[in-house]
Amino acid sequence: MMARNLFIPITLGLVITFLIGPFLIIVAASFSAGETLAFPPQGFSLRWIAKVFTVESFRDSFYMSMFLAIGGTLVALILGIPASYALSRYKLPGAETIRTIVSAPIIVPGIIVGLSLLRYIVVPFQVGITLALFLAHTALILPYAVRVVSASLGNLRSDIEEAAVLLGSSRLGAFFRVVLPNIRGGIMSAFILGFVTSFNQVPVSLFLSGPGVRTLPVDMIAYMEIVFDPSVAALSALLAFMSIGIVFIAERFLGFSRYV
Amino acid sequence: MSDANFLTLENLTLAYGDTVAVKDLNLTIGKGELVAFLGPSGCGKTTTMRAIAGLLSPASGHVKLDGADITRVSANKRNVGLMFQSYALFPHLSVYENVAFGLRLKKTPAAELDKRVKAGITSVGLTDYADRKPGELSGGQQQRVALARSMVMEPKVLLLDEPLSNLDARLRLDMRSELQRVQKETGVTMIFVTHDQGEALSLADRIVVMKRGAIEQIGSPEDIYNRPTSAFVADFVGFENIFELSDGRLKTPKGPVELSGPVPIAAGLAWRPRMVTLGSGPFQGTVRGASFAGNSREYLLDTPLGPIKAEVDAALPSHELGAELAFDLPVGAAAQLRTFG
Ligand SMILES: Nc1ncnc2c1ncn2[C@@H]1O[C@H](COP(=O)(O)OP(=O)(O)OP(=O)(O)O)[C@@H](O)[C@H]1O
Ligand SMILES: [Mg+2]
Numbered sequence: 001m002m003a004r005n006l007f008i009p010i011t012l013g014l015v016i017t018f019l020i021g022p023f024l025i026i027v028a029a030s031f032s033a034g035e036t037l038a039f040p041p042q043g044f045s046l047r048w049i050a051k052v053f054t055v056e057s058f059r060d061s062f063y064m065s066m067f068l069a070i071g072g073t074l075v076a077l078i079l080g081i082p083a084s085y086a087l088s089r090y091k092l093p094g095a096e097t098i099r100t101i102v103s104a105p106i107i108v109p110g111i112i113v114g115l116s117l118l119r120y121i122v123v124p125f126q127v128g129i130t131l132a133l134f135l136a137h138t139a140l141i142l143p144y145a146v147r148v149v150s151a152s153l154g155n156l157r158s159d160i161e162e163a164a165v166l167l168g169s170s171r172l173g174a175f176f177r178v179v180l181p182n183i184r185g186g187i188m189s190a191f192i193l194g195f196v197t198s199f200n201q202v203p204v205s206l207f208l209s210g211p212g213v214r215t216l217p218v219d220m221i222a223y224m225e226i227v228f229d230p231s232v233a234a235l236s237a238l239l240a241f242m243s244i245g246i247v248f249i250a251e252r253f254l255g256f257s258r259y260v
Numbered sequence: 261m262s263d264a265n266f267l268t269l270e271n272l273t274l275a276y277g278d279t280v281a282v283k284d285l286n287l288t289i290g291k292g293e294l295v296a297f298l299g300p301s302g303c304g305k306t307t308t309m310r311a312i313a314g315l316l317s318p319a320s321g322h323v324k325l326d327g328a329d330i331t332r333v334s335a336n337k338r339n340v341g342l343m344f345q346s347y348a349l350f351p352h353l354s355v356y357e358n359v360a361f362g363l364r365l366k367k368t369p370a371a372e373l374d375k376r377v378k379a380g381i382t383s384v385g386l387t388d389y390a391d392r393k394p395g396e397l398s399g400g401q402q403q404r405v406a407l408a409r410s411m412v413m414e415p416k417v418l419l420l421d422e423p424l425s426n427l428d429a430r431l432r433l434d435m436r437s438e439l440q441r442v443q444k445e446t447g448v449t450m451i452f453v454t455h456d457q458g459e460a461l462s463l464a465d466r467i468v469v470m471k472r473g474a475i476e477q478i479g480s481p482e483d484i485y486n487r488p489t490s491a492f493v494a495d496f497v498g499f500e501n502i503f504e505l506s507d508g509r510l511k512t513p514k515g516p517v518e519l520s521g522p523v524p525i526a527a528g529l530a531w532r533p534r535m536v537t538l539g540s541g542p543f544q545g546t547v548r549g550a551s552f553a554g555n556s557r558e559y560l561l562d563t564p565l566g567p568i569k570a571e572v573d574a575a576l577p578s579h580e581l582g583a584e585l586a587f588d589l590p591v592g593a594a595a596q597l598r599t600f601g
Contacts, residue, residue: 156351157346157348159344159346159348160348160349160350160351162315162335162342162344162348163342163344163348163349163350163409164350164361165315165335165336166313166314166315166335166336166338166340166341166342167336167361167362167365167409167413168336168337168362168365168366168413169336169365170336173365177361178350178352181352182350182351182352184352
């Protein structure tokens with residue numbers, strides 16, 4: 001009985017330590033006054049946080065990452081929502097095969113995806129790096145979009161569409177009037193998941209970078225190889241707070257945790 | 261077009277891919293009639309409804325409504341209402357918006373829309389619930405919303421697929437009278453599907469009994485209950501002693517049996533347990549089972565005709581298991597079956 005009572009708090013404590021611990025260390029390190037990335041921080045200053053905003057390559061790669069995350073997620077949703085709808089509503093021949101193909105980018109290690117894109121698409125077809133990155137990110141997000149949207153479609157009875165049609169709506173109208181509003185939460189969850197996945201993506205993006213074209217995480221790695229100062233910690237902390245902010249806003253206005 | 265053939269199904273054949281669900285069905289329904297489709301699971305009741313609503317296009321045949329052939333008219337232009345067994349309310353919309361859905365699509369002027377929606381909600385007794393979402397209502401209330409949502413459209417025909425089967429016994433009776441009231445007040449032509457013969461008998465003007473994708477018998481509740489024309493219908497409405505006739509004699513597992521009195525020309529004869537005379541008659545049986553049912557007692561007899569079920573007033577003295585009893589199957593009381601099988 002005693003052992004059981006202790007099991008849950010101890011597990012919880014460990015999980016929190018290992019999940020939140022590193023994050024707290026990064027946050028603490030970013031307020032350091034010292035010259036190198038170190039823990040515990042030496043002194044207190046905001047200079048490294050200020051420095052993040054002055055590094056030009058960070059700014060460019062941040063825009064690139066934002067563009068890929070938002071644009072890629074939008075395109076993935078535009079492709080993924082109709083695909084999920086078709087997969088869940090019609091008995092398509094080979095539906096399982098389609099599902100597997102769509103899910104492949106989750107299962108195949110990122111390094112392999114990146115390398116093969118570079119070796120078999122970018123180099124032979126002379127595809128621009130930006131376009132290649134965009135396609136790669138869209139393909140990576142698509143499985144999440146299809147998964148999450150399918151799950152939320154699965155919870156929705158299909159007879160409401162017929163009800164809408166009998167009340168005078170067209171089939172397409174019924175999709176927009178009664179299907180989309182009811183999977184709103186799923187779409188929002190897919191968007192957040194897609195955004196975060198894309199933004200934190202390293203292995204694929206690593207292969208697809210060229211002069212002046214880099215995603216933020218790749219740029220951070222490159223920076224750290226040259227300069228080992230706390231500005232990388234500061235940037236990581238800022239990004240983490242940005243993610244928390246997005247989830248918080250989504251939760252606040254859409255109650256998104258209900259749908260995940 | 262006269263009011264008598266307001267809705268006509270002509271040689272309607274309905275199929276899902278290669279599976280034929282309804283075959284060559286003909287049916288005429290008058291304006292304002294309340295018709296019940298009665299039949300066992302899988303006989304094609306829902307399928308027929310879906311074809312009338314336009315959700316399923318027929319493999320062949322025609323659907324005619326109010327003087328027009330609507331076979332090729334799409335479902336959203338037919339003005340046929342359908343109440344789904346699962347209600348199919350829109351979860352993201354309030355009761356008010358659910359009811360207003362169709363009128364908004366028709367671009368009904370705001371004042372008229374508001375008036376009609378409110379009247380619709382009031383007529384099903386949900387005035388206080390107008391702002392609730394379907395998820396916050398009980399099953400019975402959801403059903404009323406579905407009814408109001410269909411009825412504000414003033415449909416030419418209202419189809420109800422097992423409207424009462426998801427409700428508990430008490431609500432079922434309430435909803436039964438609710439449907440009857442709505443039908444009386446609006447005079448809408450209604451077709452409802454049911455498994456339950458009691459429901460069909462008490463509600464319908466006319467009952468259509470279906471069997472394996474075809475109509476087995478059409479008639480008034482009295483016709484169906486008292487004068488089934490086939491062994492299938494007789495069995496369905498509770499005739500438990502059913503015999504085929506050949507050369508004026510009953511066919512039984514133990515050979516042909518002569519009946520007392522003149523035998524009509526028919527394919528078969530059927531008796532309800534209540535129609536069996538117990539205590540006198542030309543036949544002998546042994547009591548194999550007895551059960552008490554309040555007002556009456558039911559006996560299962562082992563007889564030379566096979567097993568016979570008889571029901572008698574519970575006030576009469578009861579019989580022990582194993583008792584030898586005389587009984588009769590009075591020809592005059594029997595339902596005469598035109599087809600057997
Ligand atoms: N979507 C479908 N695809 C293939 N066959 C179907 C489909 N829907 C129904 N059927 C078949 O058509 C026949 C008639 O089905 P239908 O749903 O009309 O029966 P029903 O009389 O409404 O039965 P129940 O009382 O169980 O609702 C059945 O044999 C059924 O298996
Ligand atoms: Mg059915």
